[in-house]
Amino acid sequence: MRFYRCTATRDRFLRVFLSGLTAVMLLSCSTDEQSPDHSRSQTEGITFFDIGAETVYSDALRDRLRKNLGPDAIAYRSTIDLEFNAKGFLQRHFPVLHDLNQRLNTPAGERVEHDTVKLMYRYAVKENLPFSYVEVVFSNISGKPLFIQVRSRDLSDIIRTLGEKYGSPQAIDQPAEEGRVFFWRDHQDVLLVSIIPTWRGDKEYRLVIYYVDNLGKLVAVEEKERRQKEEERRRAGEKIF
Numbered sequence: 001m002r003f004y005r006c007t008a009t010r011d012r013f014l015r016v017f018l019s020g021l022t023a024v025m026l027l028s029c030s031t032d033e034q035s036p037d038h039s040r041s042q043t044e045g046i047t048f049f050d051i052g053a054e055t056v057y058s059d060a061l062r063d064r065l066r067k068n069l070g071p072d073a074i075a076y077r078s079t080i081d082l083e084f085n086a087k088g089f090l091q092r093h094f095p096v097l098h099d100l101n102q103r104l105n106t107p108a109g110e111r112v113e114h115d116t117v118k119l120m121y122r123y124a125v126k127e128n129l130p131f132s133y134v135e136v137v138f139s140n141i142s143g144k145p146l147f148i149q150v151r152s153r154d155l156s157d158i159i160r161t162l163g164e165k166y167g168s169p170q171a172i173d174q175p176a177e178e179g180r181v182f183f184w185r186d187h188q189d190v191l192l193v194s195i196i197p198t199w200r201g202d203k204e205y206r207l208v209i210y211y212v213d214n215l216g217k218l219v220a221v222e223e224k225e226r227r228q229k230e231e232e233r234r235r236a237g238e239k240i241f
Contacts, residue, residue: 045186046184046190051148070121070127074118115139145214146218147209177197192208
């Protein structure tokens with residue numbers, strides 16, 4: 001399935017998308033002058049529609065994303081699973097991310113909810129964007145993004161343009177049936193793209209941006225709160241006997 005109906009549409013999409021997914025960029029659409037969007041400052045490194053590691057969530061940011069990606073859904077507490085494509089992938093190739101994922105969850109696989117803000121977009125295709133699903137997850141403690149994931153049936157033009165902007169990606173060797181995986185790094189942050197063959201005979205593309213330092217800070221805050229609660233329970237127990 002092709003989402004680009006003509007060359008003009010494709011070129012328009014690339015201009016809009018790359019205004020967000022570049023190291024230093026300006027967003028092509030304007031914001032309400034009466035409600036300045038301070039979240040757009042210091043958008044360096046790996047970014048998506050002007051969201052970078054130092055961006056802080058705001059109502060203005062949400063409004064701006066709706067203008068680009070269409071209607072959204074929002075969740076204020078959610079689980080976090082950083083795994084990419086298949087269980088064990090991060091452990092083999094990105095041990096730091098694997099460790100964070102382990103610490104964000106429990107060994108028994110119990111449901112763990114985190115203090116987050118999750119924005120979800122399912123109608124970006126109506127905005128002439130080749131996305132079947134977009135998810136942007138922020139820490140509700142710092143307001144900064146934790147990770148962004150995108151699913152699509154065609155990101156081939158995006159991958160080529162990313163190579164032009166960021167340089168040649170590194171490829172990960174794995175069996176052909178598991179698809180191809182490319183990645184870029186910017187300091188600690190990681191941008192991963194996979195191309196996986198489907199049973200229908202076509203391909204599924206997945207793009208994920210991990211803001212590793214922001215994830216680490218969320219883990220540190222949660223572990224500190226957990227230790228404090230355990231200490232409070234211990235002291236409460238001592239008072240009983």
